[in-house]
Amino acid sequence: MADQPEKRGQAPKKTPAALRGQAPKKTPAAPRGQAPKKAPAAPRGQATKKAPAAQHAQVPKKAADERHLTAGERNELRRQERRAARRAAEQGAEQGGRSRGGSGAGRASTASGTPNAPRRSGSDGKPTGKAGLPTSSQGRGAASADSSPRTGKGVSPKKHRHKAASAAKRDDGVYRAGFACFVGRPNAGKSTLTNAIVGQKIAITSNKPQTTRHVIRGILHRPDAQLVLVDTPGLHRPRTLLGERLNDLVREVWSETDVIGVCFPADEPIGRGDRFISSEISELKAKVIAVVTKVDLVDPATLAQRLLDVSELYDFAEIVPVSAVSGHQVETLTDVMVKYLPESPQLYPDDVLTDEPEQVLIAELIREAALEGVRDELPHSIAVMVEEMLVEGNLTRIYADLYVERDSQKSIVIGTRGARLKEVGSRARTEIENLIGRRVYLDLHVRVAKEWQRDPKQLRKLGF
């Protein structure tokens, strides 16, 4: 029988509050019995010929359940979870919930500090957080116990270069864990930096602005800390419904992270967008640092000027110049971010690198390959959905749809006698094989979804 690949390096996505052992209050919809609808077995009404991947999945129940949801429904579920978690955290704070160290002041950190939050027991009878991970009372390291959804094969985390280097720096005996994100104008280098820190490609990158459309978490494990990096789309002036939704998503993430790194590309002068972002973050609880990116592209004098400009823009806690491409100062930046994380037990098991569903990562890799060499509006018009994954021995068959908005775009993406699409497929296949560590057969179809960026129904279907 065909199996869903079992993955190391991935865990089902949970809200920051859930990971910290806070039980989110029910969302308004939940008490009325309006829990997010499960999608039918063939999520997009294209039923029949192939069995959906979820039916083959041998994964924990929650993850298996979520595979039945369409991407849009999954996102809505995430949104509801986040809203509920925020409300729970606020209420916890009002009720004098114990604040964690660092910048998390005012946030309730344990299930017991949250109203209506029953403490759950693990199979061993020990209390666990909502997420099935230990609450802070269990001490560090306990999170790697059996509650992990990680399983055998699949995404193999590469040995992390920060681990050994950082061991020596663990001088105060304090373990820190928390969330950080990079913000900044489109193309500032946020995703490249996230990948460089996590040590594996979990976010796609390209030289087209607004490449990032999903919030993806990458997890860095060190002996003294766990840094959960949340890669977000760049905040921008929205021109479509998609743009508005992406901006909302970014603001939601900002409100729940401990450290925010505002990225300024060293090779471009400070602009209106940078000023706008700096003013937006001034209200947040998170510790805000400045990251001057792409320093390999400028001479020392330009860099010095950029650092000065950045320092005059806002009262940043620190300013760190880095190059994600050469690796210059990446480790220093990591140390700075870790320094501002709250004291906390581990949030994810040891070998989890991301909690993004595998289908989403794969769809992103296909989109990245499709972005190569296209111009003008076309990059924005491309969306990808993985319809199905089947595992046969060491081969994974992936069926994916690549959406564009117009017939003319469809012919560009396909190319003369399918040459361009073939190239996209072969580039994407190599990346996917790197990701899942198995041979891949990739079946790509190009479809037209007219004006999907402006159409709420299509956006939902495509996961926004």
Ligand SMILES: Nc1nc2c(ncn2[C@@H]2O[C@H](COP(=O)(O)OP(=O)(O)OP(=O)(O)O)[C@@H](O)[C@H]2O)c(=O)[nH]1
């Ligand atoms: N030379 C150099 N190029 C970089 C560096 N970091 C990122 N880039 C390039 O800059 C471009 C944009 O990088 P991304 O990481 O996709 O930027 P982003 O901020 O995530 O972009 P959006 O998704 O549009 O918000 C890519 O072509 C990267 O290869 C760096 O340190 N040095």
